Amino acid sequence: MNSQATAGARTARGAKAAANSPLQAGPILQWQAREIQPFGTIAPLPLGLDESVCRASAEALNQLVADTMTLRDMYKKHHWQVVGPTFYQLHLLFDKHYQEQAALVDELAERVQMLGAVSLAMAHDVAETTRIPRPPRGREDVPTQIGRLLQAHEMILEFARQSAHEAAERGDDGTNDLLASDVIRTNEQQVWFLAEHLVAQPLLPALPGHA
Numbered sequence: 082m083n084s085q086a087t088a089g090a091r092t093a094r095g096a097k098a099a100a101n102s103p104l105q106a107g108p109i110l111q112w113q114a115r116e117i118q119p120f121g122t123i124a125p126l127p128l129g130l131d132e133s134v135c136r137a138s139a140e141a142l143n144q145l146v147a148d149t150m151t152l153r154d155m156y157k158k159h160h161w162q163v164v165g166p167t168f169y170q171l172h173l174l175f176d177k178h179y180q181e182q183a184a185l186v187d188e189l190a191e192r193v194q195m196l197g198a199v200s201l202a203m204a205h206d207v208a209e210t211t212r213i214p215r216p217p218r219g220r221e222d223v224p225t226q227i228g229r230l231l232q233a234h235e236m237i238l239e240f241a242r243q244s245a246h247e248a249a250e251r252g253d254d255g256t257n258d259l260l261a262s263d264v265i266r267t268n269e270q271q272v273w274f275l276a277e278h279l280v281a282q283p284l285l286p287a288l289p290g291h292a
């Protein structure tokens with residue numbers, strides 16, 4: 082029996098059981114897999130924005146959902162796998178940035194839904210959509226970890242700035258504000274905190290008579 086037939090049999094059994102049951106409080110467990118809104122479509126809400134505006138903003142926002150989820154997960158990977166004398170400091174910093182990126186993912190995805198569109202959500206779809214290069218499964222040294230993160234931040238910042246300008250030109254001030262106030266400013270601050278770790282400064286000053 083194929084999966085559709087199995088689901089159909091389950092549905093028929095569930096409906097029959099529900100009809101024969103004297104209980105009204107039991108959960109209705111029969112279900113059929115069906116989409117109520119395909120990805121890429123708009124279910125219009127009374128926002129005062131044209132559907133074309135919502136569609137264009139949602140497309141840009143979904144790209145940022147995919148890239149931000151990828152950066153978020155890269156932070157957790159580095160949080161777990163970091164090595165060296167700065168382990169504790171970077172272990173904590175990477176996790177702080179992870180939390181902040183996770184909050185951005187939620188804001189971006191909810192903005193997509195707010196515009197009447199459908200947000201990307203699952204790892205398979207994110208992997209197919211993100212533009213951020215895939216890191217290896219193995220561990221990397223600290224400069225490489227930070228270099229990867231900075232590259233991802235820069236890709237997101239360039240795209241978010243362009244998208245913010247375009248949203249403002251379309252009259253979508255809400256998307257513009259989210260991108261400028263939250264996405265861009267959070268990513269800029271994280272770049273600062275990361276990049277300062279790549280400045281070659283000794284931990285102690287050189288003393289006369291010491292090589």
Ligand SMILES: [Fe+2]
Pocket residue numbers: 160176
């Ligand atoms: Fe942890």
